[in-house]
Ligand SMILES: Nc1nc2c(ncn2[C@@H]2O[C@H](COP(=O)(O)OP(=O)(O)OP(=O)(O)O)[C@@H](O)[C@H]2O)c(=O)[nH]1
């Protein structure tokens with residue numbers, strides 16, 4: 153794809169992660185003017201228009217009850233972001249989420265950007281530990297792992313360039 157086409161192509165990223173992983177903080181960095189709606193019945197879902205060419209659909213995954221609703225958006229997706237709270241995550245649950253996402257036919261050709269958030273905390277695991285625990289290297293699709301701090305924004309925009 154030439155540079156001009158790439159620049160004007162519409163992009164729509166799916167951003168998911170466990171509750172409290174830092175999705176709202178990342179949205180604040182990417183789209184500071186976006187106002188989050190109040191979650192309905194505990195369901196945390198955001199559709200963010202970042203600019204003319206980029207939309208985000210964001211969910212916290214706390215279980216799989218809402219999955220049928222999630223799937224409704226998969227056909228629009230041009231890239232996936234999986235946010236991980238590096239200081240506190242349940243690797244069994246995250247692996248379940250990844251398996252579920254990667255089983256989806258509509259997401260088959262999508263690259264995945266792993267954002268390892270909260271890297272500033274002393275309790276955070278290292279990138280190597282997380283890759284190992286989640287067995288990320290065994291993935292059979294294109295991916296990139298980037299460390300971020302969603303409070304300062306460090307790493308967020310650079311990471312997103314991977315999905316361009
Ligand atoms: N130290 C540190 N704290 C962070 C970072 N990112 C987010 N937090 C904190 O983690 C908590 C959860 O962040 P949110 O951005 O609300 O996370 P969320 O995924 O939107 O959470 P829910 O919508 O409640 O599921 C907040 O107290 C943030 O201030 C980070 O990079 N470093």
Ligand SMILES: [Mg+2]
Nearest residue numbers: 175176177196
């Ligand atoms: Mg949130």
